[in-house]
Amino acid sequence: MALKEVHLILGGPQGAGVETTASVLTASLAKLGYGVMSDREYYSNIVGRHSYVHFTVSATSFPRSLTYPVELMGAMDAESVFTHFHEVAEGGVLVYDTGLEASRLIQVVSMEPEVRARVEARLKAYGVEPTVAGAVRAAKEGLKALPVGLDYKGVLEEARQKLGVTSVEVHRYRNSILLGAAAAVLGLDPDALREGLAVRFRGNKKVIDANMVVVELAMDSVPQAARGTARLEPSSLDVEEMLSASGNDVVGMAKIVGGVRYQAYYPITPASDESVFIEAHQSISVDGKPVGSIVVFQTEDEIAAINSAIGAALTGVRAATATSGPGFSLMVEGLGWAGHNEVPLLITLYQRGGPSTGQPTRGEQGDLLFSLFASHGEFPRIVITSGDIEEVFYDTIKALNWAERFQVPVIHLLDKYMANVIASMRVPDPSAVKVERGKLVLKASGPAKRFDLSEAISPRPAIGSGAITWYTGDEHNEWGHISEDPINRVRMYDKRMRKLEIMDQEIPPEERAVYYGDGDADFLLVGWGFVKGVALDALEELRAQGYHGAYLHLKVFSPFPSRYVSAILSKFSPSRVIDVEHNYLGQAAMAVRMYTGYEISRFVLKYTGRPIYRMELVDAVKRILEGKSTREVLTYGE
Amino acid sequence: MASEAAYRTNVWVDWCPACGNFGILAAMQKALAELNIPPEKVVDISGIGCSGKTSHFLNVNGVHNLHGRSIPYAEGIKLANPDLTVIVNGGDGDLLGIGMAHFVALGRRNLDIKVIIHDNQVYGLTKGQASPTLRVGQKVKSMPLPNMQDWVNPITVALASGYTFVARAYALWVDDLKEILKMAIRHRGAAVIDVLQPCPTWNNIYTPDFYKQRLYRLDSDKGWDPFVRSPDPKEAAEKLSRAFERAQEWGDRIPIGIFYVNPYVESFADNVSKVNTFYESMPPAKNVIAREDGTPVIDLQAMRSMFRDYVIEVSRNNRRQAQSQ
Numbered sequence: 001m002a003l004k005e006v007h008l009i010l011g012g013p014q015g016a017g018v019e020t021t022a023s024v025l026t027a028s029l030a031k032l033g034y035g036v037m038s039d040r041e042y043y044s045n046i047v048g049r050h051s052y053v054h055f056t057v058s059a060t061s062f063p064r065s066l067t068y069p070v071e072l073m074g075a076m077d078a079e080s081v082f083t084h085f086h087e088v089a090e091g092g093v094l095v096y097d098t099g100l101e102a103s104r105l106i107q108v109v110s111m112e113p114e115v116r117a118r119v120e121a122r123l124k125a126y127g128v129e130p131t132v133a134g135a136v137r138a139a140k141e142g143l144k145a146l147p148v149g150l151d152y153k154g155v156l157e158e159a160r161q162k163l164g165v166t167s168v169e170v171h172r173y174r175n176s177i178l179l180g181a182a183a184a185v186l187g188l189d190p191d192a193l194r195e196g197l198a199v200r201f202r203g204n205k206k207v208i209d210a211n212m213v214v215v216e217l218a219m220d221s222v223p224q225a226a227r228g229t230a231r232l233e234p235s236s237l238d239v240e241e242m243l244s245a246s247g248n249d250v251v252g253m254a255k256i257v258g259g260v261r262y263q264a265y266y267p268i269t270p271a272s273d274e275s276v277f278i279e280a281h282q283s284i285s286v287d288g289k290p291v292g293s294i295v296v297f298q299t300e301d302e303i304a305a306i307n308s309a310i311g312a313a314l315t316g317v318r319a320a321t322a323t324s325g326p327g328f329s330l331m332v333e334g335l336g337w338a339g340h341n342e343v344p345l346l347i348t349l350y351q352r353g354g355p356s357t358g359q360p361t362r363g364e365q366g367d368l369l370f371s372l373f374a375s376h377g378e379f380p381r382i383v384i385t386s387g388d389i390e391e392v393f394y395d396t397i398k399a400l401n402w403a404e405r406f407q408v409p410v411i412h413l414l415d416k417y418m419a420n421v422i423a424s425m426r427v428p429d430p431s432a433v434k435v436e437r438g439k440l441v442l443k444a445s446g447p448a449k450r451f452d453l454s455e456a457i458s459p460r461p462a463i464g465s466g467a468i469t470w471y472t473g474d475e476h477n478e479w480g481h482i483s484e485d486p487i488n489r490v491r492m493y494d495k496r497m498r499k500l501e502i503m504d505q506e507i508p509p510e511e512r513a514v515y516y517g518d519g520d521a522d523f524l525l526v527g528w529g530f531v532k533g534v535a536l537d538a539l540e541e542l543r544a545q546g547y548h549g550a551y552l553h554l555k556v557f558s559p560f561p562s563r564y565v566s567a568i569l570s571k572f573s574p575s576r577v578i579d580v581e582h583n584y585l586g587q588a589a590m591a592v593r594m595y596t597g598y599e600i601s602r603f604v605l606k607y608t609g610r611p612i613y614r615m616e617l618v619d620a621v622k623r624i625l626e627g628k629s630t631r632e633v634l635t636y637g638e
Numbered sequence: 639m640a641s642e643a644a645y646r647t648n649v650w651v652d653w654c655p656a657c658g659n660f661g662i663l664a665a666m667q668k669a670l671a672e673l674n675i676p677p678e679k680v681v682d683i684s685g686i687g688c689s690g691k692t693s694h695f696l697n698v699n700g701v702h703n704l705h706g707r708s709i710p711y712a713e714g715i716k717l718a719n720p721d722l723t724v725i726v727n728g729g730d731g732d733l734l735g736i737g738m739a740h741f742v743a744l745g746r747r748n749l750d751i752k753v754i755i756h757d758n759q760v761y762g763l764t765k766g767q768a769s770p771t772l773r774v775g776q777k778v779k780s781m782p783l784p785n786m787q788d789w790v791n792p793i794t795v796a797l798a799s800g801y802t803f804v805a806r807a808y809a810l811w812v813d814d815l816k817e818i819l820k821m822a823i824r825h826r827g828a829a830v831i832d833v834l835q836p837c838p839t840w841n842n843i844y845t846p847d848f849y850k851q852r853l854y855r856l857d858s859d860k861g862w863d864p865f866v867r868s869p870d871p872k873e874a875a876e877k878l879s880r881a882f883e884r885a886q887e888w889g890d891r892i893p894i895g896i897f898y899v900n901p902y903v904e905s906f907a908d909n910v911s912k913v914n915t916f917y918e919s920m921p922p923a924k925n926v927i928a929r930e931d932g933t934p935v936i937d938l939q940a941m942r943s944m945f946r947d948y949v950i951e952v953s954r955n956n957r958r959q960a961q962s963q
C-alpha cells in the first residue's frame with residue numbers, strides 16, 4: 001500500500017557526505033513533486049562524530065514536523081546502527097553494512113560515554129550482543145523490522161571495476177550506496193535519482209554517472225522483500241516548481257530580495273551560513289543588468305558586526321547582522337545605541353542551546369526573554385519570530401519594513417532548527433511584498449533636526465543625503481546633540497517610547513499572533529517559532545483520536561498583541577491551555593503573563609537540543625488533558 | 639577654500655581650559671576648510687570620553703557612539719557610502735584599550751578611514767585613571783598609586799597592524815597637526831595620527847613644558863623619508879623597519895611627524911571591488927531596492943535566476959501522473 005507520508009533517517013560520521021546524500025535525495029523527491037522536510041543533527045565537530053538527517057516526506061503537503069519511528073533507517077557506519085536501530089518502525093527497513101556485523105559497541109570510539117551506556121542498556125534489554133549484528137537482530141526480532149544488509153565493500157568494488165577507477169576514487173561515491181538502497185525501499189525509479197544528482201551536482205555528467213553506477217548496484221542488491229516497502233503514493237501537491245533550501249538560505253534570499261545591502265557578521269554556528277549565502281550572491285543583476293551590490297563584512301567580533309551595521313544603516317542602507325546567543329550577548333550595547341538613536345536595524349538571531357557555549361549545534365528557544373530585555377535602559381524594539389521557512393521569508397521582509405517604518409531595531413528570533421532544516425516550499429513571490437522605507441530622506445541639505453519632536457517618528461535624512469545630522473548615545477536634543485535638560489529628557493524619552501503604542505496600533509494583531517482552530521476546539525496549545533509545525537501536526541493526529549484542540553502561534557513578542565491573545569486564551573478552560581516550548585522556563589508563557597496577566601499552568605517543554613517530535617507531543621498533550629500531569633518534559637531523540 | 643567657521647557648530651565647547659582637544663578641533667576645522675570638503679560629505683565618528691564630544695563641535699555629520707566602537711561605526715559608514723570622508727576622533731583608552739581589537743582590524747583592512755588618537759595618557763572624563771599609553775610606574779596626580787601596567791606604543795601597534803599612514807603630532811602645534819591631517823585625509827587607506835595632548839586637569843607628568851623640552855620634528859632630519867615611493871616591497875619593508883626603530887624613541891627626545899606612508903597597498907574597497915563586481919559603481923548607499931510601485935527590484939523571475947540552485951522544477955511526467963490519479 002502506498003503511503004501518504006514517509007519518515008527516514010540517513011546516518012553516518014560527520015564529514016563523510018551524509019549531508020550531500022540527503023540533499024540529493026531531497027532534490028530527487030522534490031523533482032517528483034513530494035514535499036520534503038529534513039532536520040540535520042550533528043555534533044560541534046568537523047570529522048568523525050555521528051550525524052544524521054531525519055526526513056519527513058509527504059505526497060500531500062509540505063511537511064511541517066518530524067516523527068518516529070521511521071520506515072527507513074540507512075546507516076553508513078556502525079555508530080549509526082547502534083544509535084538508531086531502535087527507531088525503525090515495525091515492517092520498516094534498516095539498511096546497514098554487512099562488513100560491520102562483527103563491530104562491537106566498545107569499538108565505536110567516537111561515541112560519547114553517555115550514549116554508549118544508553119545503547120548498551122538498550123541492547124541488553126533486547127537480550128542481544130553489543131555488536132552491530134546484535135543491534136540488527138534486536139531490530140528484526142524485537143521490533144519486527146526488516147534488516148537489509150548490503151556488502152558495501154563488495155558494491156564499491158564492483159563499481160570500481162565498472163568505472164575503471166582506483167579504490168580511493170570510488171570511495172567518493174560510497175554514500176550513493178545509501179542513496180540506492182533508499183531509492184529501492186522508497187520504490188523510486190533510478191531516473192529520479194539521476195535528476196536529483198543533476199540538481200545537486202549542477203549537471204556534472206561525470207560525477208552523476210559515477211554516482212549512478214553505485215546507486216544502481218545498491219538498488220539491485222536490495223532484496224525483493226524490502227523493495228517499495230516505503231513507497232509513497234504519487235504526489236498530489238499542485239506545484240510546478242518548489243524552493244528547496246535551508247532556513248539560513250531562505251533568510252539570505254529574503255534579505256537580498258528585501259533590500260539588505262549591508263550585512264556584517266562574525267562566524268558562529270548556526271548563523272554564519274546565512275551570511276555566507278548572501279556573500280555568494282553579493283553582485284545583483286536583473287535581466288542581465290546590474291542593479292546593486294551587497295557588502296558582506298566579516299568583522300573581528302560581534303561587537304564590530306552590530307556597530308558597523310548600525311553605521312551602514314545611518315547612510316540609508318538596509319543593514320543587518322546574523323548571529324546566535326553568544327554573539328548576541330556581545331551585541332547588546334550596540335542594540336541599545338540603535339534603539340536610543342532610532343536606527344532601523346535587523347538582527348537575525350538563531351538561538352542555540354545556551355547559556356555560554358551550551359550546545360552550539362543543537363536547538364533551543366532559550367533567548368526569548370533575553371531578546372525582549374537585552375540592553376540597559378528602555379527603548380522600543382520589535383521581536384518577531386517565525387514558524388516555518390515560508391514564514392521566515394515573508395517575516396524577514398516585514399521585519400526590514402518595520403525597522404524603517406518605526407525606526408527601531410528588529411530582532412528576528414529564529415533557532416538552530418530553522419537554520420538547518422532543509423524544506424521545500426512554493427517559490428515565494430516578491431511581487432506579493434512591498435518595500436516600505438518610512439520616513440527615510442535620501443535628498444536633503446544642511447543641518448537637520450534628526451530627532452524633530454513634532455512627531456514620534458521623525459524624518460530620517462541619511463548621512464550622505466546632503467543633510468548634516470548628529471547622533472549620540474547620550475540623551476540628545478532634536479539636533480542629536482547631548483542634552484541633560486530634564487524637560488527635553490522627558491520629551492525625547494516619550495517620543496521614543498510612544499512608538500510602542502504606534503506599532504501596537506499599526507501592526508494588525510493577526511500578524512502578531514495567529515490562531516489555528518475552529519469553534520469545537522476545547523483545548524489550546526500555545527507556542528512559537530519552530531513549535532508551529534509539530535503543534536499543528538500533533539493536533540491533526542489528536543483530532544483523529546477524538547481530541548479537538550487549537551493552536552495559538554505567537555509571532556511578535558514586542559509589541560505584544562495583548563488584547564487579542566487575552567481574548568483567545570479566555571475562551572479555554574485554564575486547565576486546557578498548554579504552553580509548548582523548547583526551553584525550561586516556559587518563556588513564552590512568562591511573556592504572556594507579563595503582557596496579559598494570564599497565567600498558563602500546563603507545559604510541554606523540551607530542552608535536550610533536539611526538536612519536539614510529533615508522537616511525543618501527542619502523548620504529552622494527552623497526559624495533560626487526562627489530568628495525569630501538568631508539566632511534561634520531552635526527551636526523545638539521539 | 640571654505641571658511642573654518644563653516645565647520646563650527648554653536649554648541650558650547652565644554653572642555654577644560656587649555657585642554658589639548660582645542661588644538662585638535664581647530665586643526666580639524668582648518669584642514670577640512672583648506673581641503674574644501676563640503677561639511678555634508680564629512681562624517682566625524684567619536685567614542686566616549688572628552689574626545690567623544692568632538693562630533694558635536696564640528697559642523698559635519700557626527701556619530702558619537704559607544705566606548706571603543708568608533709571604528710566599526712566608521713567602517714559601516716565608509717563601506718556603505720565610499721563618497722564620504724570618514725574621520726574617527728577617539729581617546730587613547732577608547733581606541734587602544736576597550737577598542738583595541740577594532741584598531742588592529744582596521745589596520746589590516748586598510749579601509750580609507752582616518753583615526754585621530756587623543757593621547758593624553760589618562761581617562762579624563764572619569765577623573766584621571768591611567769590609560770593604555772601611560773607608562774608603568776608613573777603616577778599622575780589623580781592616581782593613588784603608581785601605574786602597574788605598562789603602555790602600548792600607538793605607533794608600533796599601528797605599524798604592525800598594517801596602517802598605511804602612521805604619524806604622531808602634538809595638539810598644541812596646530813599647524814603641523816593640520817598639515818598632517820590634510821595628508822592623512824588625502825591618503826587612500828587607513829591612517830592613524832597619534833596626537834600627544836596635555837591634560838591640564840589630571841596629567842601633571844606630560845605637561846606642555848614636558849613636551850616643549852623633548853619634542854622634535856622628524857622632518858628636521860633631512861635624511862628622513864617615510865614615504866614609500868615605489869611598489870617595490872623591499873622599499874616598503876625597509877621604510878617600515880626604520881619607522882619601527884624611530885618609534886622606539888621616547889625619552890629626552892620624542893619625535894613627531896610622519897613615520898610611515900605607503901600608498902601602494904590596496905585598500906579594503908579595492909579588495910571588495912575585486913570580488914564584488916558592482917561595488918564600485920553601485921555601492922550599497924547608491925542601490926535602488928524597490929520599483930516605483932514599491933515591489934522589490936528583484937522580482938520572481940530575477941529571484942528564480944539568482945537562486946536557481948535552490949529552485950527545483952517538478953518533472954512534467956510526474957505532474958501528469960499525479961493529475962491522472
